[in-house]
Amino acid sequence: MDRKDDMDLESLKNMLSDVPDTDEFDLDSIIAEVSGQAPAKAAEPMPKAAAEPEKPVEPQPAPAAETKAEEPQTAPRNKKDKTAKKAAETAAAAEHESVEEAREARIAAREQKMAERERRTVQKIAERQARREAKLAEKEAAEQAAEQQEIVEEAAAEEASRKASISRKQARAARIAADQAEEEEEIKLVDPETAMHAARRRSGILSFRSVLVLILAAAAAYLSFAPSFEALPLPVVLDILQNPTIGIGALAALQILALLIGIDVFGNGFSSLLHGRPARGTLVSFAALASLLHCASLLVFPDQGGVAVPYTAVSILLLYAEMREARGRSLAQARSYRAVCEAEQPLAVYSHYDSEIDACNAVKCPLYDASSFLTEIERPDTVDRFSLIYTPIALALAIILSLVASFNCGEPVRFFWAFSAILSVSAPIGLLCAFGASYKNTASRLLRSGAAIAGARQANLLRGTEKVMLLENDLFPTGSIELEAIDNLGRITDEQILGCAAALTESAGLELGRVLTDTTKERFGITFTARDVRLVEGGVTGAVGTSRIVLGTAALMVKMGVPIESGHKGQINMYLVVDNALAGVLTMRYQTxxxxxxxxxxxxxxxxxxxxxxxxxxxxxxxxxxxxxxxxxxxxxxxxxxxxxxLNPNYAKGDAPAAILTREGAGPFMQVLRGADKLAGAVRSALTLGTFAGLLGMLIVFYLLYQNAADALPVMNILLYQLIWYIPVFIITQQTR
Structure with a gap:
C-alpha cells in the first residue's frame, strides 16, 4: 500500500491542529492538497497592527501538495518544524505565564497596598473616634465632677450655715443663761402669798399717789398756760408774767410737793444710776431736778432771756407716767403670784430649743422647781435691759447738747434752761409706759384663763417659738372620746373584745385605755391583764392569757395581711386580731x-x-x-x-419657765402663747416709738435752742409733743386687753 494511503487523514489533521493559526499556514488547503483535491484559494493576509508598520507581513500562499514520490522526504522536515514551533510556543507560554504572574503580583501588591491603606484609614478613623469619645467622656466626667463638687460645696455650705445657726443659738442660750445666773445672785425670793399681798398693796398706794401727782401736774399746767390766755382766770399774784417771783415759786412748790408724793420713784431713779443700772426713771428724776434748777436760775438771773415759764408741768407729768408704770407692773406681778398660789400642781410652759430638729418648741412640762417661776417674775425685764443702753446715751446727749447750745449764745447761765428743755423730751410718756399697762392687761386676761406669764422677756422667748407641742389631753380632753359600736365577727364575745382592747390600751398608757376601761366597767364586762405590751406604728400588740392580741388601724391590718372591709368615711375603726385572725371591729368617736x-x-x-x-x-x-x-x-x-x-419628763429641764398653767387643755396653753405674742409685740412697738420720739425731740429742741428760738419752746408745745407721741402707744396698749 502506498505511504499516502497508510496515513490517516484524521491523525494528520489532529497533528496539524497544533500549528499556530497564522497567515503562513492554511489547514484547509493542506488537507485538500493531501487528499488530491484542488487547493483552496489562499486566504487574504490579515494586516498587522498599526503598532508595527515597518514590518508588513507578506501573505504566504498555501504550499502545493507534493507528489507521492516526494512525500517520504517532507515528513522529517515537518517534525523538526513542529518541535521548534512547540518549543517556541512553550517558551512563549512560559514567558506569558511569567508576565501574567508578574502582573498578578503587581495587582496583588496594589490590592495589598489598597487594603493596607484602607486598614490605616479605618484605624485612623477609629483612633480619631476613640480620641473624640475620650474627650467627650473626659468632658462629661469633668462636668459631672463639677456638678458633684457644686453639690458637695452647697451641702457643705448648708451644713456650715446650719452649724453656724446652731452655734449662734447656742451662744445666745449660753449668754442668756450667764445673764440669768448673774441676775439670780441679786434676786431675793419671798413666799408667793406674801409677795402677792405686798405687790397688791404697793399697786394700790401707787394708784392713789399717782392721782395726787396728776392733780399737781394739772395745777402746774394751769399756772403755766393761764398767763397766755385771757379767758383763763388767774389771780394777779400768781401770774408768772406780772409777778414772776411768786409765780415761779408756786411752780417750784408744786414740783417739790409732787416729788415728795412720789419720793420712792424719784429716789429709785438716782439709786439705780448709782448702782450701775440706769433705768427710765433716771431720766424722770434728772428732768425734775433740771426743772428745779431752771426755776432757781430764773429767780437768780431774771434777765437771762429764753422762756419765762419753766417746764415744771412737764416734769410732774413725767413723774406721774413713771408712777403709773410702776403701778401697772406691781399689779401684774400680784396677779401672777395669785396664779402661783391657786395652782396645786401647775404645769410650766417653756421655750425649748430642740437640737434634733433645729427648732424652738413651746412645750408643757412639769414645773421642776417652784421657785424658778418666782425668780423669773422678779428678774429684770426687757424694758430694764433696754434702759441700760438708752438712758446713758440720752443723759450724755442732753448734757452735751445743752452745753453746746448755751455756750453758742455766749450765756452759760442758759445751760439750765437748755438742760431742762432737752430732758423734758428725752423721756417720752410712751417710753415710760411701754410695759406696765400691757403687762397688767395680759396678766389679767391670763388669770381668767388659768395661766400666768413671768414678763415681757419670757414673752419674747415664747414669741420666737416655731412649733407647739400638743398632747392627747390638749387635742381631746376627758369625755371627748367615746366607744360608738362593736362589730363582732363571731370568734369571741363582745365583752371579750372590749376587755382585750381595754387591757392593751390601758397597759400602754393611752388615754384611749381609760375610756375603754370605763366603758367595760359600765357594761359590767370582763377585765383582763395584758403583758408584753408594745406600741408599734399604727397599733399596739401584747398577750392576754394564751392568745396573742393585736389592736390597730386599717393600715396596720393591711401591713399584716389581714383582710378587712373598708370603713365608712368619717369613722375611726380599731381592728382586734386574736391569734392572727380578725375577731372584731371597734368604732370610736373623737369629738372636738x-x-x-x-x-x-x-x-x-x-x-x-x-x-x-x-x-x-x-x-x-x-x-x-x-x-x-x-x-x-x-x-x-x-x-x-x-x-x-x-414625752420625757426631763425634756425641757434646765430651761427657765416662761409661764405656768393651772388648767389643762389646749385653750389655756394657746392663751399663754397669744398673750405672750401680744405682750412682746406691744412692748417692742412702744419702745421703738418712744426711742424715736425721744431722740427726734432732743434734736429738734437742740436746733431751736441753737437758733435761740425761745418762742418755739413754750411749755404748751412740749406737752403737746409728749401727748401726740403717746397716742399710738396708748392704742397699742389697748390691743393687749
Whole structure:
C-alpha cells in the first residue's frame, strides 16, 4: 500500500491542529492538497497592527501538495518544524505565564497596598473616634465632677450655715443663761402669798399717789398756760408774767410737793444710776431736778432771756407716767403670784430649743422647781435691759447738747434752761409706759384663763417659738372620746373584745385605755391583764392569757395581711386580731370640743405649726387637719422614738419657765402663747416709738435752742409733743386687753 494511503487523514489533521493559526499556514488547503483535491484559494493576509508598520507581513500562499514520490522526504522536515514551533510556543507560554504572574503580583501588591491603606484609614478613623469619645467622656466626667463638687460645696455650705445657726443659738442660750445666773445672785425670793399681798398693796398706794401727782401736774399746767390766755382766770399774784417771783415759786412748790408724793420713784431713779443700772426713771428724776434748777436760775438771773415759764408741768407729768408704770407692773406681778398660789400642781410652759430638729418648741412640762417661776417674775425685764443702753446715751446727749447750745449764745447761765428743755423730751410718756399697762392687761386676761406669764422677756422667748407641742389631753380632753359600736365577727364575745382592747390600751398608757376601761366597767364586762405590751406604728400588740392580741388601724391590718372591709368615711375603726385572725371591729368617736376648736383656729391665725406628741395610734396629722378644719401640713408627728423623747419628763429641764398653767387643755396653753405674742409685740412697738420720739425731740429742741428760738419752746408745745407721741402707744396698749 502506498505511504499516502497508510496515513490517516484524521491523525494528520489532529497533528496539524497544533500549528499556530497564522497567515503562513492554511489547514484547509493542506488537507485538500493531501487528499488530491484542488487547493483552496489562499486566504487574504490579515494586516498587522498599526503598532508595527515597518514590518508588513507578506501573505504566504498555501504550499502545493507534493507528489507521492516526494512525500517520504517532507515528513522529517515537518517534525523538526513542529518541535521548534512547540518549543517556541512553550517558551512563549512560559514567558506569558511569567508576565501574567508578574502582573498578578503587581495587582496583588496594589490590592495589598489598597487594603493596607484602607486598614490605616479605618484605624485612623477609629483612633480619631476613640480620641473624640475620650474627650467627650473626659468632658462629661469633668462636668459631672463639677456638678458633684457644686453639690458637695452647697451641702457643705448648708451644713456650715446650719452649724453656724446652731452655734449662734447656742451662744445666745449660753449668754442668756450667764445673764440669768448673774441676775439670780441679786434676786431675793419671798413666799408667793406674801409677795402677792405686798405687790397688791404697793399697786394700790401707787394708784392713789399717782392721782395726787396728776392733780399737781394739772395745777402746774394751769399756772403755766393761764398767763397766755385771757379767758383763763388767774389771780394777779400768781401770774408768772406780772409777778414772776411768786409765780415761779408756786411752780417750784408744786414740783417739790409732787416729788415728795412720789419720793420712792424719784429716789429709785438716782439709786439705780448709782448702782450701775440706769433705768427710765433716771431720766424722770434728772428732768425734775433740771426743772428745779431752771426755776432757781430764773429767780437768780431774771434777765437771762429764753422762756419765762419753766417746764415744771412737764416734769410732774413725767413723774406721774413713771408712777403709773410702776403701778401697772406691781399689779401684774400680784396677779401672777395669785396664779402661783391657786395652782396645786401647775404645769410650766417653756421655750425649748430642740437640737434634733433645729427648732424652738413651746412645750408643757412639769414645773421642776417652784421657785424658778418666782425668780423669773422678779428678774429684770426687757424694758430694764433696754434702759441700760438708752438712758446713758440720752443723759450724755442732753448734757452735751445743752452745753453746746448755751455756750453758742455766749450765756452759760442758759445751760439750765437748755438742760431742762432737752430732758423734758428725752423721756417720752410712751417710753415710760411701754410695759406696765400691757403687762397688767395680759396678766389679767391670763388669770381668767388659768395661766400666768413671768414678763415681757419670757414673752419674747415664747414669741420666737416655731412649733407647739400638743398632747392627747390638749387635742381631746376627758369625755371627748367615746366607744360608738362593736362589730363582732363571731370568734369571741363582745365583752371579750372590749376587755382585750381595754387591757392593751390601758397597759400602754393611752388615754384611749381609760375610756375603754370605763366603758367595760359600765357594761359590767370582763377585765383582763395584758403583758408584753408594745406600741408599734399604727397599733399596739401584747398577750392576754394564751392568745396573742393585736389592736390597730386599717393600715396596720393591711401591713399584716389581714383582710378587712373598708370603713365608712368619717369613722375611726380599731381592728382586734386574736391569734392572727380578725375577731372584731371597734368604732370610736373623737369629738372636738368648742374650746379646743377655738384654740386650734387661734394657732392657725398665729401661723404656728403643731407637733403631735401622742401615743394614740388613732390620732394622726391627717385626722387633726380634717377634724379641726386646718390647712394641710399644719400638724407633724414624729416616729414612736421621737414621741417618747418629747414625752420625757426631763425634756425641757434646765430651761427657765416662761409661764405656768393651772388648767389643762389646749385653750389655756394657746392663751399663754397669744398673750405672750401680744405682750412682746406691744412692748417692742412702744419702745421703738418712744426711742424715736425721744431722740427726734432732743434734736429738734437742740436746733431751736441753737437758733435761740425761745418762742418755739413754750411749755404748751412740749406737752403737746409728749401727748401726740403717746397716742399710738396708748392704742397699742389697748390691743393687749
Amino acid at each position: 370640743t368648742k374650746n379646743t376648736y377655738k384654740a386650734m383656729r387661734l394657732m392657725r391665725r398665729m401661723h404656728m405649726n403643731a407637733v403631735l406628741a401622742v401615743r394614740d395610734f388613732n390620732i394622726s396629722p391627717a385626722m387633726i387637719e380634717e377634724e379641726f378644719d386646718l390647712r394641710r401640713g399644719f400638724a407633724d408627728q414624729p416616729d414612736p422614738a421621737g414621741v417618747d423623747r418629747l
